[in-house]
Amino acid sequence: MVMQSRIQRELGPNLPMPRSLFSLRPISHLELVAIKDRIDRTYLKHDRLSDNAKEVAELLGTFRLDEKTVVADIGCGTGYLELAMLDRGSPFAYLFAVDVDSIALEVLTYAVAKHPSRARTRIQTVVSDDRDSWLPENGVDQVLFVSTHFFSATQDSAGSWKVQPPMRRYLESIKRALRPGGQVHVFEFTNEPCDNRPALTEPFTQIGLRFTGAQVRLPAGNRVCQLTFDR
Numbered sequence: 001m002v003m004q005s006r007i008q009r010e011l012g013p014n015l016p017m018p019r020s021l022f023s024l025r026p027i028s029h030l031e032l033v034a035i036k037d038r039i040d041r042t043y044l045k046h047d048r049l050s051d052n053a054k055e056v057a058e059l060l061g062t063f064r065l066d067e068k069t070v071v072a073d074i075g076c077g078t079g080y081l082e083l084a085m086l087d088r089g090s091p092f093a094y095l096f097a098v099d100v101d102s103i104a105l106e107v108l109t110y111a112v113a114k115h116p117s118r119a120r121t122r123i124q125t126v127v128s129d130d131r132d133s134w135l136p137e138n139g140v141d142q143v144l145f146v147s148t149h150f151f152s153a154t155q156d157s158a159g160s161w162k163v164q165p166p167m168r169r170y171l172e173s174i175k176r177a178l179r180p181g182g183q184v185h186v187f188e189f190t191n192e193p194c195d196n197r198p199a200l201t202e203p204f205t206q207i208g209l210r211f212t213g214a215q216v217r218l219p220a221g222n223r224v225c226q227l228t229f230d231r
């Protein structure tokens with residue numbers, strides 16, 4: 001509850017209006033009320049000492065990243081990864097924080113805007129929809145899905161793995177966004193074996209990305225599967 005009251009204090013009535021990085025418009029009073037409500041309900045999301053935030057921070061360093069890398073964090077939620085990258089001074093040229101949940105993105109925007117790192121200005125939120133990530137074509141080097149499986153394939157009675165057509169379109173928009181040499185990484189915190197995950201690999205291999213292996217990471221003692229796909 002300490003975190004909740006700190007955030008409530010920070011979101012007090014005298015604060016300047018945060019701006020959305022996506023639209024560069026001031027957030028309305030009603031939206032701010034919604035953001036406060038969301039933070040009140042999910043306040044631990046911004047407690048950078050929480051276990052989840054630590055786990056996400058441990059993922060940094062498991063994919064190629066330098067000053068020229070353009071990153072897309074699909075299903076970024078309220079921004080664990082973005083805050084971890086700013087905290088650690090991870091190099092990146094530009095980062096697209098993508099989610100369908102615009103309120104989560106407003107929370108992310110608010111938290112990122114308060115971060116002291118100047119790199120915060122190179123983080124751009126993108127409101128995607130169910131069929132399109134709205135990432136720029138040929139504009140991204142590393143695409144990350146952290147604990148985000150909305151694209152999962154399901155098996156039919158004949159044993160074939162099926163990806164819903166809207167999801168396939170969504171993933172194809174990600175493939176179009178990948179630059180030559182680009183990669184997709186799916187991170188899953190799980191105790192299940194990593195080497196046989198057709199529900200997570202089929203959606204990408206069916207659109208022509210090359211599965212290059214599953215790895216297990218042990219950040220903070222937790223098992224993480226990292227499924228990597230090359231363009």
Ligand SMILES: C[S@@+](CC[C@H](N)C(=O)[O-])C[C@H]1O[C@@H](n2cnc3c(N)ncnc32)[C@H](O)[C@@H]1O
Binds near residue numbers: 077
């Ligand atoms: C379990 S949360 C993970 C959030 C964050 N990556 C983390 O590790 O804390 C899954 C996120 O995926 C988002 N999501 C669901 N469908 C999506 C879609 N079609 N495009 C982008 N994001 C989506 C949800 O809104 C949610 O924020």
